[in-house]
Amino acid sequence: xxxxxxxxxxxxxxxxxxxxxxxxxxxxxxxxxxxxxxxxxxxxxxxxxxxxxxxxxxxxxxxxxxxxxxxxxxxxxxxxxxxxxxxxxxxxxxxxxxxxxxxxxxxxxxxxxxxxxxxxxxxxxxxxxxxxxxxxxxxxxxxxxxxxxxxxxxxxxxxxxxxxxxxxxxxxxxxxxxxxxxxxxxxxxxxxxxxxxxxxxxxxxxxxxxxxxxxxxxxxxxxxxxxxxxxxxxxxxxxxxxxxxxxxxxxxxxxxxxxxxxxxxxxxxxxxxxxxxxxxxxxxxxxxxxxxxxxxxxxxxxxxxxxxxxxxxxxxxxxxxxxxxxxxxxxxxxxxxxxxxxxxxxxxxxxxxxxxxxxxx
Amino acid sequence: xxxxxxxxxxxxxxxxxxxxxxxxxxxxxxxxxxxxxxxxxxxxxxxxxxxxxxxxxxxxxxxxxxxxxxxxxxxxxxxxxxxxxxxxxxxxxxxxxxxxxxxxxxxxxxxxxxxxxxxxxxxxxxxxxxxxxxxxxxxxxxxxxxxxxxxxxxxxxxxxxxxxxxxxxxxxxxxxxxxxxxxxxxxxxxxxxxxxxxxxxxxxxxxxxxxxxxxxxxxxxxxxxxxxxxxxxxxxxxxxxxxxxxxxxxxxxxxxxxxxxxxxxxxxxxxxxxxxxxxxxxxxxxxxxxxxxxxxxxxxxxxxxxxxxxxxxxxxxxxxxxxxxxxxxxxxxxxxxxxxxxxxxxxxxxxxxxxxxxxxxxxxxxxxxxxxxxxxxxxxxxxxxxxxx
Numbered sequence: 001x002x003x004x005x006x007x008x009x010x011x012x013x014x015x016x017x018x019x020x021x022x023x024x025x026x027x028x029x030x031x032x033x034x035x036x037x038x039x040x041x042x043x044x045x046x047x048x049x050x051x052x053x054x055x056x057x058x059x060x061x062x063x064x065x066x067x068x069x070x071x072x073x074x075x076x077x078x079x080x081x082x083x084x085x086x087x088x089x090x091x092x093x094x095x096x097x098x099x100x101x102x103x104x105x106x107x108x109x110x111x112x113x114x115x116x117x118x119x120x121x122x123x124x125x126x127x128x129x130x131x132x133x134x135x136x137x138x139x140x141x142x143x144x145x146x147x148x149x150x151x152x153x154x155x156x157x158x159x160x161x162x163x164x165x166x167x168x169x170x171x172x173x174x175x176x177x178x179x180x181x182x183x184x185x186x187x188x189x190x191x192x193x194x195x196x197x198x199x200x201x202x203x204x205x206x207x208x209x210x211x212x213x214x215x216x217x218x219x220x221x222x223x224x225x226x227x228x229x230x231x232x233x234x235x236x237x238x239x240x241x242x243x244x245x246x247x248x249x250x251x252x253x254x255x256x257x258x259x260x261x262x263x264x265x266x267x268x269x270x271x272x273x274x275x276x277x278x279x280x281x282x283x284x285x286x287x288x289x290x291x292x293x294x295x296x297x298x299x300x301x302x303x304x305x306x307x308x309x310x311x312x313x314x315x316x317x318x319x320x321x322x323x324x325x326x327x328x329x330x331x332x333x334x335x336x337x338x339x340x341x342x343x344x345x346x347x348x349x350x351x352x353x354x355x356x357x358x359x360x361x
Numbered sequence: 362x363x364x365x366x367x368x369x370x371x372x373x374x375x376x377x378x379x380x381x382x383x384x385x386x387x388x389x390x391x392x393x394x395x396x397x398x399x400x401x402x403x404x405x406x407x408x409x410x411x412x413x414x415x416x417x418x419x420x421x422x423x424x425x426x427x428x429x430x431x432x433x434x435x436x437x438x439x440x441x442x443x444x445x446x447x448x449x450x451x452x453x454x455x456x457x458x459x460x461x462x463x464x465x466x467x468x469x470x471x472x473x474x475x476x477x478x479x480x481x482x483x484x485x486x487x488x489x490x491x492x493x494x495x496x497x498x499x500x501x502x503x504x505x506x507x508x509x510x511x512x513x514x515x516x517x518x519x520x521x522x523x524x525x526x527x528x529x530x531x532x533x534x535x536x537x538x539x540x541x542x543x544x545x546x547x548x549x550x551x552x553x554x555x556x557x558x559x560x561x562x563x564x565x566x567x568x569x570x571x572x573x574x575x576x577x578x579x580x581x582x583x584x585x586x587x588x589x590x591x592x593x594x595x596x597x598x599x600x601x602x603x604x605x606x607x608x609x610x611x612x613x614x615x616x617x618x619x620x621x622x623x624x625x626x627x628x629x630x631x632x633x634x635x636x637x638x639x640x641x642x643x644x645x646x647x648x649x650x651x652x653x654x655x656x657x658x659x660x661x662x663x664x665x666x667x668x669x670x671x672x673x674x675x676x677x678x679x680x681x682x683x684x685x686x687x688x689x690x691x692x693x694x695x696x697x698x699x700x701x702x703x704x705x706x707x708x709x710x711x712x713x714x715x716x717x718x719x720x721x722x723x724x725x726x727x728x729x730x731x732x733x734x735x736x737x738x739x740x741x742x743x744x745x746x747x748x749x750x
Binding site: 107108167170171174175237238240241244245251254255257263264 | 542
């Protein structure tokens with residue numbers, strides 16, 4: 001089971017772009033108004049820092065996954081506690097993403113299909129690709145899905161071009177101020193920072209020396225795509241309306257009308273988004289099940305998939321309404337972004353490099 | 362071998378299962394409404410109506426006099442409630458993906474449309490690309506009932522007229538929302554009215570623009586030309602005819618204007634008075650010359666151009682003064698211009714904008730460049746001695 005640098009790039013790009021573009025534009029615009037693009041750039045810088053730390057950390061032990069080297073760096077027990085925290089985060093985030101995905105599909109496409117069925121279909125696809133192909137299968141999927149997503153992005157840009165009103169971006173800065181711009185950048189940063197899962201992926205690379213370029217480029221490309229989408233949303237709807245829409249990008253796509261001929265293309269956007277979510281969920285499922293197997297020293301890691309699939313299915317059905325999953329998003333922002341995405345990897349990297357140096361001496 | 366057989370069996374089974382989806386939105390269970398209307402009844406409830414396509418008559422093509430649509434109505438204390446009333450009479454569920462027009466009766470518009478706007482954006486089945494029309498002096502239902510001979514589905518007409526006369530179609534709902542959610546500005550909607558056509562039946566006419574106040578209540582109208590001038594300021598126009606008197610030539614000259622540009626420059630004087638300089642420019646094609654002037658002569662050409670620009674500047678200013686003094690509602694985007702050009706001072710101004718707006722000193726400069734005079738120099742019907750060189 002190996003992946004190339006090219007595959008890692010597409011994995012990160014697809015996984016980052018789809019969710020971020022759909023879920024973070026609205027909260028960002030509601031705080032930073034027409035300056036949301038500045039917040040997006042700040043978020044990009046934060047996520048580039050995250051990926052830099054994560055890759056540096058993993059390259060300390062390029063042959064080992066996070067599960068193995070965190071126990072090497074911190075010692076057996078402290079390492080185990082940290083890994084346990086990460087397991088909780090990963091399993092819960094799979095459940096919540098599944099639910100958010102199902103809620104959106106339910107609203108946009110299938111309003112009389114039971115929610116559990118929408119979840120089950122996606123879960124089936126995830127389990128299939130993880131079970132049969134592992135990380136290699138997911139990587140190959142992303143090699144196809146990623147470019148398709150890029151084509152979708154380009155089409156959205158072209159189709160919405162005539163509805164752009166550049167004046168909606170003005171005045172820059174004066175209506176908001178640095179406090180709200182900085183605050184607004186946290187929400188997209190918390191989504192883009194999910195690229196931290198490369199700590200589990202780099203040990204699968206054929207050439208670990210490509211890891212840094214691929215992952216930084218992947219994060220940068222996804223961030224630029226999200227930035228462009230933010231511009232489009234603001235230029236089409238203006239800051240006040242975009243802030244009130246729950247899925248502003250989706251609304252912007254439904255607004256597309258080219259020569260009254262190309263209309264109602266929102267199904268295309270939903271489709272792109274679903275396959276992007278599929279990559280993200282499969283990645284999370286893979287690292288969780290593979291990590292669990294390593295943690296408990298289970299020989300056949302694939303057996304853990306079934307167990308984890310069952311748990312995430314249960315978690316996905318837990319929230320009573322869309323408000324409950326937003327509570328989780330707030331928790332993610334307040335706790336997981338500073339601790340799991342930035343704090344722990346940074347700490348491990350510092351301790352790990354000190355240890356390595358002292359061993360060399 | 363058996364494995365491969367099982368795999369192909371499963372694949373074939375997949376084809377059977379995947380073709381239909383759980384939701385089963387069959388076309389024969391749906392009805393498309395192309396336009397709808399809302400009115401306020403005397404007892405304070407809403408009356409909504411939809412213009413629904415009859416699929417069997419559309420398919421037959423242009424065969425005979427049978428209408429390819431019909432209208433159904435419902436009543437209730439909110440829009441959704443009245444739609445429920447419509448649904449009680451429909452054998453199919455309503456699909457709104459192709460609805461582009463929504464008519465509002467004048468009475469409802471005057472009473473305020475705040476309570477009915479939300480339903481358009483909340484339901485994902487609705488399109489944001491929607492034109493909401495105020496029906497001047499009549500009800501929305503009457504506008505739906507008008508037979509329009511050129512179009513198979515008559516409600517398409519208002520949209521197409523709007524486009525044909527040079528307006529921006531499909532953005533009036535979004536513009537309404539953006540104007541009402543921004544600080545200071547007031548929303549507007551396009552207007553149609555129902556007039557007696559040349560044929561025995563009534564026809565629909567594009568009238569102009571309706572002005573709403575901050576409480577989403579209709580306060581007044583701009584007529585066709587005034588509305589066009591407003592769109593010129595806001596860069597939402599592509600075609601306009603202007604006809605002005607030329608006393609020197611003892612007649613009128615008509616010009617078709619295209620290539621519209623507008624530039625708004627605001628300034629704030631030391632006494633905190635706001636000034637607005639508006640420069641409107643465009644390219645003119647002379648389409649009608651009822652004067653005795655020979656337009657191939659440069660000085661005549663200049664004379665006509667100056668006269669047209671001067672008169673148009675006055676007309677635009679009249680329109681702006683009407684909006685300022687009579688309605689007192691900022692529907693000209695001045696608030697955004699100030700926010701863009703003086704963002705710091707705007708923070709003080711915007712709280713008091715409704716009082717400041719009517720007092721803004723506006724100057725208007727129209728620069729239409731005449732580029733074409735058509736196929737003839739002086740008008741052909743004149744005798745040689747009547748023509749002023």
